[in-house]
Amino acid sequence: MSRRSALTLIAAAALAFAIPAGHAAEIAASIQYDFAQPPAGLSADFAPHEGISLRFLAIKAIDGFQVDAALWQPDRKPAADTTLVVMVHGSGDSYQKPPQSALGARLAAKGYSVLAISTRQHDDAINTENFFDVRNDIDAAVRTGRALGYKTIVMQGHSLGNIQVQYYAATTWDRDIKAVMLLGPFGNLPWKTRTILVQNEDSFRTLVDAAMKSLREGTLDKVLPVKMHYFTGQDVPVTGQHFLTYRWSETSVADGTLWIRRIPAPILVVRDQSDGIIQPFEPYQLLAAAHAEGSLAPSIDYVILPDTKPVSLKGHFFDGNEQPLADVIAKWLADRHL
Structure with missing residues (x-):
């Protein structure tokens, strides 16, 4: 075949797959939001x-999961001129x-907007989700904030939400x-699960075997036949995907000492002095990692709330300690001109 004939065939093939005139692009996936009615049974928070408006949203993440949210906004302050705190x-x-519900109005009173969301592991879905999927919930909230006109965003995560926020920001x-705030954060969840929560090598190995079996059998989203010892002192249900992505060091990425040094933004860590879940040494694990050689974090501040x-x-x-917590957060943000 001559070179000219080959080029003719290529051109013909290109025409065969050409986009027809007037053809409209299709949407493969999208993030959507709508304002919703307040749910029943809300607390006094x-x-x-x-001077504060409160609205509720239903946000559809890119994979179709519905993320419910509450949005507190200071009145008479344009979104473009207001810092939005996204809470997980x-x-x-x-x-x-x-602390999400308690901080909403308190921070709005200080001039900040707050978008607090319920991720796919909320309430009865505890210990069931895949770690990586929660990123879709957070991303949907952030993009909704931008669509509402916000140009300055601060991420906040409490407890398990702290590692989800770290991963997103990193x-x-x-x-x-512009900044990341971690409230009551653990240091290294897989290590903590094995060493502090389960405290039994035979039980932990049984969990590993059951989770790996669920991976091989394609039942990762199903509750395992064995339970995981928890901080409540009870043995609780857990799915294979949760255990493998959060709890076992060989497969988990829920290690704050890994991600915190990869966050290119100022970081605030706050722990209540009477916190019975987060051990006093755990925030220092994060501080050490953030100060390690090669860390991208420009600064990190640790506040122990008396x-x-x-x-x-x-x-x-x-x-x-709700008001002191709000005061610490607002001052830290203000000191950074946020």
């Missing part, structure tokens, strides 16, 4: 406040629970994400 809750919680270097109450689960949620 959602009561009306003068901890294990089995939601935007309706503290892998999404968008210039409008609390004279006995160490308890309530301390993990900043119970009774």
Whole structure:
């Protein structure tokens, strides 16, 4: 075949696959949001406040999951001139629970907007999700914030949400994400799960074997036949995908000492002095990692919120310390002109 004939065939093939005139592009996937009615049974944290608007949203993530959210905004302040704090809750919680719910109006009163979301592991879905899928929920919230006109975004994660936010900020270097705040954060979840929560090598190995079996059998989203010992002192259900992506060091990426040094933004860490879930040494694991050679974090600040109450689960949620927590956050943001 001559070179000219070959070129003719290539041109004919190109024409065969050419886009017809007037053809409209198709959408393969999208993120959508709509304003929704308030859900029933809201706590006093959602009561009306003068000078603050509160709206509720239903956001569809790129994979179709519905992310419910609450948006507090200071009145008479354009979104473009307001910092938006995107809040991600901890294990089995939601935007309706503290500290997210307690901070919404308090930060709005100080001039900040707050978008608090319920991720796919909220409430009864605790310990069931794939770590990587939660990124879709957070990304949907961030993109919704941009669509609403916000140009300055701060990420906040509480408890389990802290590692989800770290991962997002470390892998999404968008210039409008100006800071990251971690409330009640653990240091290394797979290590903590094995050493502090389970504390039994035979039980842990049984969990590993069951999770690996679920991987081979294609049942990762199903609850394992064995349970995981938890901070509540109970043995709780867990899926294979949750265990493998969060709890076992060989497969998990839920290690804050890995991600925190890869966040190219200022970081605030806050722990309540009476927190009964996060051990006193855990935030220092994050601080050490953020200060390590090669860390991208320009700065990291650690605040221990004074609390004279006995160490308890309530301390993990900043119970009774809501206003001091809001004050610490607002001052830290203001000091960075956010």
